[in-house]
Amino acid sequence: MSKSQYSLLYSRQHQGVGQQLQSMTLMSNKLKWSPLSCRPFKANVAAFILAIISTVACLLLSFPVKSDDANNFNDIASENAHFSDAFSTFVEVGNGEMNWWWLSLYRARLLTPTGQYQDGETPLLLTIEYHRNIASEHLVEATQAQWQHLGFSQQLIEAWGKQIHTLWPDVTKHDQLSFHISETGQGRFYFNHRPLQGDFSAAFSRAFVSIWLAEQTSRPELRAQLLGQK
8 A cells, every 4th residue: 555545544534533523522512411301311322422432443443554564464465475376386295193192283294296206306395284382492302303213413413403493483373384395405494384584405405304204204104194195
């Protein structure tokens, strides 16, 4: 919305406020209690209350939308559209739930341009939708534990942990963290369809998706679901 449109909207809203205030003044002058008739009094009170409600509503609407908020909304819409366009041709290979005892932690989805996946194939998109609130430090710790399970060196685990620790936010229910690996093997994270700064090496990218896709994964049932085998 342009500045001139904001100004016109602001002016019209304040004209409405002025009219409401004038109506309240006239109503208050007519508001006289009579012991001989309660009905006119009740009607006037009801009308007066309605006038107050209308005036408050106009006052709330009279505050102009901040340009920063409008720009932020436009940025989010643009990034969501870019994400949808970039991966609109990707087809789901499979999906599955990650459960810990009786708790459902997240749902993972694997997508590729063909809807099929062979070990090491790129490009691909791995998306995780969380079902619970989880602090970023706990996500990093869990990721490092999986890398340790897969046998990566402690030096690499610590280096990769520092990279994602500075990047990943805390997640809440319904948040999505996606990881895209390009044809060249480079990786990038997206949080709720918005790209997070920084590209990741092919070595990191393979190590990250191996948490779910490697044969040595700690969650073979989830792996089978992601690969469309169950």
